[in-house]
Amino acid sequence: MSKQSLKNELLWDAADDWYGLWEALWQVKTESPELPEPNALEAARAAVKALLLDGLIYLCWFDQDANSEIGVMSSEEALKVVSRDESWEPVASFATGQIRYSATDKGIRASRKGPVST
Numbered sequence: 125m126s127k128q129s130l131k132n133e134l135l136w137d138a139a140d141d142w143y144g145l146w147e148a149l150w151q152v153k154t155e156s157p158e159l160p161e162p163n164a165l166e167a168a169r170a171a172v173k174a175l176l177l178d179g180l181i182y183l184c185w186f187d188q189d190a191n192s193e194i195g196v197m198s199s200e201e202a203l204k205v206v207s208r209d210e211s212w213e214p215v216a217s218f219a220t221g222q223i224r225y226s227a228t229d230k231g232i233r234a235s236r237k238g239p240v241s242t
Contacts, residue, residue: 134148138226142186145168145206145223145224148225181226183205184224185221187221188215
C-alpha cells in the first residue's frame with residue numbers, strides 16, 4: 125500500500141466514524157502483511173501525523189460507553205500522543221479515555237472530493 129493510499133483510506137474511515145490509533149496500525153498490517161511490526165507502526169504513524177498536520181483529522185479522548193468524545197486534543201498534544209508507541213496499543217477494555225481520531229470538517233469535505241494528495 126502506498127503512503128498516499130494509506131492516508132486516503134484512513135481519511136475516508138475518519139470521515140465516517142471515530143477510530144482508535146491501533147485501527148490505523150491494523151489497516152497497515154492488513155494491506156501489507158509482509159511489513160515487520162516496527163515498519164508497520166512507522167507507516168501508520170507517518171500517515172496519521174500527515175493528516176493531523178494538514179488539518180484533516182483530529183485526536184480526541186473518547187468514552188466508548190457513552191459513544192462520544194470526552195475532549196479534543198490540541199494539535200501539539202495530538203502529535204506528542206502519536207509519537208508514543210503505547211498510544212498505538214489496542215485498548216484492553218471499553219473504558220473511558222480511549223484515544224480516537226476522526227475527520228475535521230476540512231477532512232470530511234476532502235474525503236467527499238475523492239483521493240486527497242497531502
